[in-house]
Amino acid sequence: MSLLSFCQWLADTPGSIALHESLFMYPVVESVHVLTLCVFVGMSTMLDLRLLGLTLRRVPLTDITSRLFPWMFAGFAVMVITGIALFYAIPVRSYQSIWFRMKVVLLICAGLNAWIFHATIYKSVRQWDVTEDVPPRARLAGILSLVFWTGIIVFGRMIAYNWYDCDRPQSALVVWVAGCTAEQQGRK
Amino acid sequence: MNLLPFFQWCEATSLGTAIRETTWAFAVIESVHLLALAVIGGAVLLVDLRLLGFGLRHQRINDLASDAWPWLNRSLAVMLVTGIGLFLSEPTKCYYSTPFWFKMSSLALAIMFTYTVHRKVVFAEEGRISPVACTIVGVVSIALWLGVGAGGRWIGFSG
Numbered sequence: 110m111s112l113l114s115f116c117q118w119l120a121d122t123p124g125s126i127a128l129h130e131s132l133f134m135y136p137v138v139e140s141v142h143v144l145t146l147c148v149f150v151g152m153s154t155m156l157d158l159r160l161l162g163l164t165l166r167r168v169p170l171t172d173i174t175s176r177l178f179p180w181m182f183a184g185f186a187v188m189v190i191t192g193i194a195l196f197y198a199i200p201v202r203s204y205q206s207i208w209f210r211m212k213v214v215l216l217i218c219a220g221l222n223a224w225i226f227h228a229t230i231y232k233s234v235r236q237w238d239v240t241e242d243v244p245p246r247a248r249l250a251g252i253l254s255l256v257f258w259t260g261i262i263v264f265g266r267m268i269a270y271n272w273y274d275c276d277r278p279q280s281a282l283v284v285w286v287a288g289c290t291a292e293q294q295g296r297k
Numbered sequence: 298m299n300l301l302p303f304f305q306w307c308e309a310t311s312l313g314t315a316i317r318e319t320t321w322a323f324a325v326i327e328s329v330h331l332l333a334l335a336v337i338g339g340a341v342l343l344v345d346l347r348l349l350g351f352g353l354r355h356q357r358i359n360d361l362a363s364d365a366w367p368w369l370n371r372s373l374a375v376m377l378v379t380g381i382g383l384f385l386s387e388p389t390k391c392y393y394s395t396p397f398w399f400k401m402s403s404l405a406l407a408i409m410f411t412y413t414v415h416r417k418v419v420f421a422e423e424g425r426i427s428p429v430a431c432t433i434v435g436v437v438s439i440a441l442w443l444g445v446g447a448g449g450r451w452i453g454f455s456g
Contacts, residue, residue, distance in 0.1 A: 136450075143334075143450055144338075144443070146331070146334060146335045146338060147335060147337070147338020147339065147341070147342060148338065148342065150338075150339070151336065151338035151341075151342055151343075152339050152342065152343070153339075154336055154339050155339045155343055155365075155368075158368070164364045164367075165364045166364070167360065168353065168356055168360075168364075172353060172355055172356070173353065176352055176353050176354065177352060177353070180342075180346070180352065258335075259332060262335065263328040263331075263332070266327060266328045266331055267324060267328070
């Protein structure tokens, strides 16, 4: 079973149809998804800016991570759950959206960046916890995080636009990236 | 006072027309608006959660507020500039939109509150403001900004 046919199957489930067609639930889920940005990306941005020495310079990094991680985890959990619900409501179009696909790639990049940061340079955090002298590798992690999350937000917003949808004539590149079928492109 | 003629004039401005007629313009401006939303959310929450006794509670409110203040100002400036751009592209729709007026009322209150009461409290000397007052100010601030955010998102769903 291909991912596309899985999405087609998903789209026909009663829950997906109900969420897609609901007058209030879909906008509510979407609003929660967007506004939780403030909690998760907002705090993650403050942490990144701290790594770059642009704010909270006198606050020990471990104080920020230990005090803010619970909020960030909670925010991230809400974003993932509402994000899955939004995908569930519109599975096929989301799966074939070039923006959605690029967003997923960047989410993986952001996850890897955070994981590498914690698995490597963050292990020696005690040595640079209270200084403004953040090691270059940690600064790089901060910059990459800002770049990835910027892309994730922008691409996430663009999913709403139908410029590159498969039900419209698209260039070969878009057809390839979005995985449009020949049928959708009208070449039967 | 009837504001409709003013809104219609806004709609006819060359900037408004340009944004409306360029395929990408609205989407790009809106994305920047969202990016600034994340930053302003971080700057507001850092201080307000601290007022409520959460988050960076080992730090002094005063210090946190000093650190967050420039980012609040910067992100608010970006929000206002991009927000005006978004508004100019569809003022008549906004005029008849309840969420738009709700958002603008919340925004006016949030800005007034942040730059008067909130500012006084967070920059006050340590211990001069009672914990109860801090809690109230934190709750009011979060509620007002949440109203701005929710109202803003709702503009897109209406009309």
